[in-house]
Amino acid sequence: MIDKSLNWIDDRLGVAKGGRTFLDKIFPDHWSFMLGEIALYSFVVLLGTGVFLTLYYVPSAHEIVYHGSYVPLRGQHVSEAYASTVGLSFDVRSGLLMRQAHHWAADIFLGAIAVHMARVFFTGAFRKPREFNWVVGVLMLILGIVNGFLGYSLPDDLVSGTGIRIAYSIIESIPVVGSYLGFFLFGGNYPGSGVIIPRFFIIHVLIVPAILVGLLAAHLGLLVKQKHTQFPGKGKTEKNVVGSPMFPTFMAKTTGFLFMTAAVIFGLGGFAQINPIWQFGQYEPYQISYAVQPDWYMGWLDGALRIMPSWEWVGWGHTLPLEVFLPAVIFPGLIFNVLLAWPLIEWAWTKDSNYHNLLDRPRDRPKRTAAGAAMLTLLFAVFFASSTDVMANFFQLPLMDVLWFFRFFVPLAPIVAYFITFKICHEMRDAEHIGQRKRALVVSRSAEGEYTTVSSAPRPGDDHEELDAIPVPTFIDTTDPALATAAGVRRVIR
Amino acid sequence: MSDTKPGHEVPLPPAALDDPHLQPSTKNPQRMQTLAALAMVVGMLGFIAFIWVYWIDASNQWEAGTLALGMLGLGVGTICWGKYLMPQGPFVEERHDFHSTEPERESFNAAITGRGGLEVKRRGLLLGVFAVAGGIMTLALVVPGIRSLGPKPAKAEETEGPTDDSLFTTNWKKGSKLVTVDGRPVQVDDLEVGGVLTVFPAGFEGTSPDQVILIRLAQLAPGQQLPLGSPGKPEWTTAGYVAYSKLCTHLGCPVGLYQERTQQLVCPCHQSIFNVNSGAIPEFGPAPRPLPQLPITVDGTGQMRANGSFDQAVGPGFWERP
Numbered sequence: 001m002i003d004k005s006l007n008w009i010d011d012r013l014g015v016a017k018g019g020r021t022f023l024d025k026i027f028p029d030h031w032s033f034m035l036g037e038i039a040l041y042s043f044v045v046l047l048g049t050g051v052f053l054t055l056y057y058v059p060s061a062h063e064i065v066y067h068g069s070y071v072p073l074r075g076q077h078v079s080e081a082y083a084s085t086v087g088l089s090f091d092v093r094s095g096l097l098m099r100q101a102h103h104w105a106a107d108i109f110l111g112a113i114a115v116h117m118a119r120v121f122f123t124g125a126f127r128k129p130r131e132f133n134w135v136v137g138v139l140m141l142i143l144g145i146v147n148g149f150l151g152y153s154l155p156d157d158l159v160s161g162t163g164i165r166i167a168y169s170i171i172e173s174i175p176v177v178g179s180y181l182g183f184f185l186f187g188g189n190y191p192g193s194g195v196i197i198p199r200f201f202i203i204h205v206l207i208v209p210a211i212l213v214g215l216l217a218a219h220l221g222l223l224v225k226q227k228h229t230q231f232p233g234k235g236k237t238e239k240n241v242v243g244s245p246m247f248p249t250f251m252a253k254t255t256g257f258l259f260m261t262a263a264v265i266f267g268l269g270g271f272a273q274i275n276p277i278w279q280f281g282q283y284e285p286y287q288i289s290y291a292v293q294p295d296w297y298m299g300w301l302d303g304a305l306r307i308m309p310s311w312e313w314v315g316w317g318h319t320l321p322l323e324v325f326l327p328a329v330i331f332p333g334l335i336f337n338v339l340l341a342w343p344l345i346e347w348a349w350t351k352d353s354n355y356h357n358l359l360d361r362p363r364d365r366p367k368r369t370a371a372g373a374a375m376l377t378l379l380f381a382v383f384f385a386s387s388t389d390v391m392a393n394f395f396q397l398p399l400m401d402v403l404w405f406f407r408f409f410v411p412l413a414p415i416v417a418y419f420i421t422f423k424i425c426h427e428m429r430d431a432e433h434i435g436q437r438k439r440a441l442v443v444s445r446s447a448e449g450e451y452t453t454v455s456s457a458p459r460p461g462d463d464h465e466e467l468d469a470i471p472v473p474t475f476i477d478t479t480d481p482a483l484a485t486a487a488g489v490r491r492v493i494r
Numbered sequence: 495m496s497d498t499k500p501g502h503e504v505p506l507p508p509a510a511l512d513d514p515h516l517q518p519s520t521k522n523p524q525r526m527q528t529l530a531a532l533a534m535v536v537g538m539l540g541f542i543a544f545i546w547v548y549w550i551d552a553s554n555q556w557e558a559g560t561l562a563l564g565m566l567g568l569g570v571g572t573i574c575w576g577k578y579l580m581p582q583g584p585f586v587e588e589r590h591d592f593h594s595t596e597p598e599r600e601s602f603n604a605a606i607t608g609r610g611g612l613e614v615k616r617r618g619l620l621l622g623v624f625a626v627a628g629g630i631m632t633l634a635l636v637v638p639g640i641r642s643l644g645p646k647p648a649k650a651e652e653t654e655g656p657t658d659d660s661l662f663t664t665n666w667k668k669g670s671k672l673v674t675v676d677g678r679p680v681q682v683d684d685l686e687v688g689g690v691l692t693v694f695p696a697g698f699e700g701t702s703p704d705q706v707i708l709i710r711l712a713q714l715a716p717g718q719q720l721p722l723g724s725p726g727k728p729e730w731t732t733a734g735y736v737a738y739s740k741l742c743t744h745l746g747c748p749v750g751l752y753q754e755r756t757q758q759l760v761c762p763c764h765q766s767i768f769n770v771n772s773g774a775i776p777e778f779g780p781a782p783r784p785l786p787q788l789p790i791t792v793d794g795t796g797q798m799r800a801n802g803s804f805d806q807a808v809g810p811g812f813w814e815r816p
Binding site: 025093097162166169174176178183188238242245248250252258259285289306317323355388389470475477480 | 562675751
């Protein structure tokens with residue numbers, strides 16, 4: 001019956017040959033390979049919860065009087081965007097859960113991308129032939145950050161409105177075309193002609209997600225075509241992939257992982273309040289709240305703005321707001337371009353044009369690892385600089401001292417991190433037995449009084465013998481009824 | 495029951511059911527199967543509970559808890575199944591050369607350089623015209639796509655006009671009444687010393703570029719001027735009041751925090767600090783310029799009015815700003 005149906009399909013689509021290859025696709029096992037899956041599955045949750053939200057959200061700056069169930073807001077003049085966001089939180093059943101899960105999923109999506117990217121970077125998985133996929137990944141990160149900011153802006157609350165104001169001023173700071181860009185995007189001088197919310201909405205729910213889905217398809221398609229990288233190990237070479245098959249083993253594990261990721265996101269969406277816009281209130285351009293923090297992935301940009309000295313350049317009848325343009329346009333532009341070009345940068349350094357399917361241990365590539373550590377340190381340093389006011393309050397320090405600390409810390413810390421990491425990598429690379437399981441040292445004294453030190457014999461399980469890898473068997477002999485119905489016999493190792 | 499796999503010319507025999515590669519990785523498959531089933535049942539109960547709590551309209555926490563429990567149970571069960579009970583191998587798959595064969599490459603390149611190159615040689619003219627026309631078509635499509643989006647910013651010379659179209663103008667004029675956001679006119683004795691108020695020109699309440707922060711620094715009689723330090727203009731103050739644009743010169747946030755003790759205005763966004771006593775000169779932080787000062791006066795009825803407009807563009811810097 002099943003055979004017949006499959007043949008019926010293959011007669012029409014011719015999928016049997018490629019389908020079998022796909023089902024046999026081998027996935028190497030390593031925990032770090034699941035980081036990208038977290039990103040993928042939080043994106044799935046983002047799409048699902050996002051569709052739910054679009055059914056209730058009204059992308060309009062039009063002012064109405066709030067009549068919903070949140071009593072403190074009743075009778076206030078608010079925008080339809082704000083009213084509908086409060087409404088879908090309180091007056092639509094499951095709405096708050098979906099909205100908060102959507103917000104958490106976005107934060108987790110970008111976090112998972114960042115950590116996944118670090119894995120790919122530090123293990124050298126971006127090398128030939130995977131340079132394109134690295135670039136696709138960085139583009140998805142950039143689009144993810146952009147869409148996160150747009151989505152965060154849609155409720156039209158006091159906190160996100162301040163973010164839009166800052167974004168407008170950053171656009172304004174671009175030489176020559178800045179004020180034109182700002183006027184075109186916002187439909188006039190800030191806050192514009194009320195077009196920004198519908199425009200952000202369509203970019204957030206259609207344009208960027210469509211590009212993201214396309215890039216995601218390319219990312220996964222390339223992954224299937226180029227096959228996975230793997231860590232060196234028994235039987236693993238540049239010419240093969242060792243692991244478990246797509247069907248059924250990996251499929252079961254990854255489906256379970258989708259459920260677990262979604263469980264964590266929905267759990268957070270219910271128990272960890274995020275962005276309570278009814279407490280912030282409707283955005284008004286003359287109001288502001290204290291100790292406002294953007295979502296985590298925007299923090300590094302905000303930090304750079306804070307520590308920048310006030311170097312505005314004025315001359316020849318023009319103003320160049322370097323105090324904004326450098327940290328908010330040039331700095332992220334540099335970071336993203338270095339990321340995009342990293343495979344090229346490393347190639348220029350090593351001139352290595354070989355295929356690389358086996359991963360590096362980070363310690364074996366001290367310069368790359370140190371460069372990555374420096375980059376991460378830089379980003380973390382500016383990230384923490386985005387909370388200078390909160391730190392000054394918390395540590396009871398003068399704000400000025402905290403700021404000056406970061407003005408030195410941000411440029412210096414990456415340099416220190418580079419050299420420390422470089423040194424650690426070298427030490428680790430030169431150390432004997434590193435990465436091997438520790439064994440007891442037995443010190444014995446001979447009859448002559450001579451002391452000798454020897455490693456103890458391996459304990460059972462120390463030298464975990466893996467089976468030799470075999471190709472996925474095409475057929476399994478299921479004729480023995482006793483074996484076929486048994487729960488499975490114990491795996492014989494060695 | 496035999497076939498050939500790529501790279502295996504010899505047909506592979508079917509694998510025996512007790513081949514170790516096909517066995518569960520757990521020592522006790524029976525127990526693991528029970529555990530996985532149990533986890534999935536817990537998940538199932540979680541989903542049923544979710545439908546129930548939705549039905550009775552219980553709290554957000556109940557919804558999230560039951561839904562997460564359901565997904566967690568189902569997820570744990572499925573992973574146990576995949577990780578501990580399904581065949582773990584290890585299995586191996588050969589990689590194939592990624593690039594095409596040399597003849598395939600040559601033939602592909604020949605199509606591009608040969609057939610294509612021939613056209614370039616023979617029809618260079620057409621190619622050039624096509625490229626130019628295509629470029630202009632792109633321009634023709636892109637220009638309205640961008641230009642229709644919004645108005646062009648007004649030039650610096652056009653100091654009058656709507657604030658929507660200009661970065662240089664505000665709605666403040668000589669004689670504009672100072673009003674609160676609710677439209678209530680501000681009287682000279684409305685504020686105590688140390689008091690602050692956000693004001694707008696009457697008729698433009700709540701507009702972004704017009705927002706002004708009015709601070710009373712001293713208890714002086716109308717007409718008396720504050721001894722404001724440079725670049726502040728003492729003649730633009732009255733009755734101990736001073737007024738500045740509330741738009742931060744850094745990024746346009748409202749400079750909303752006033753510290754009475756130090757007489758400083760603090761921007762909550764990026765902590766620029768402005769000295770109110772010296773023409774709102776930036777003393778600290780990334781803001782590059784003082785907040786523009788608004789000339790104010792008091793009329794015969796005690797109503798506070800603007801005595802002119804700002805002498806410069808308000809808010810953050812931009813290219814056309816002189």
